[in-house]
Amino acid sequence: MDADTSAPAGENLPTNGGAKVDAASEAADEAAGKDSFLLVLKNGTSHAATDYWLADGYLEYVGPDRTRSHVPLEALDLQKTVVENSRRGLPFVLRSAP
Numbered sequence: 787m788d789a790d791t792s793a794p795a796g797e798n799l800p801t802n803g804g805a806k807v808d809a810a811s812e813a814a815d816e817a818a819g820k821d822s823f824l825l826v827l828k829n830g831t832s833h834a835a836t837d838y839w840l841a842d843g844y845l846e847y848v849g850p851d852r853t854r855s856h857v858p859l860e861a862l863d864l865q866k867t868v869v870e871n872s873r874r875g876l877p878f879v880l881r882s883a884p
Contacts, residue, residue: 822850823876826866827857839884848884 822834825847833855835847844856864880871878 820874821876823847823878824867824870824874825857826863826870827861828863829861832870833857837884840880840882845880846884 822836823838825833825835825838825845827833833847834850836850836852838845838847840846840859841856843859845859845862846854846856848854868878
């Protein structure tokens with residue numbers, strides 16, 4: 787019989803529904819450091835940003851390497867972005883100027 791005996795019954799770890807975001811956050815943390823904002827997108831990816839602002843329906847941002855980029859505002863997962871930045875001690879507030 788091929789029974790899995792790696793964990794006694796009832797001692798399995800709970801599943802983590804946010805694992806994809808956590809993994810993306812950890813990767814961005816390593817690349818950017820804890821002082822950068824994380825922009826979490828609805829597709830589960832994230833981008834590190836040292837600064838960000840709204841402009842013409844886009845979230846413009848400056849990456850840790852000082853390059854400027856943007857994502858459509860509707861692609862941003864605002865709730866996850868706020869939560870992830872809160873965990874990092876960074877308040878994420880949408881604003882119209884850098």
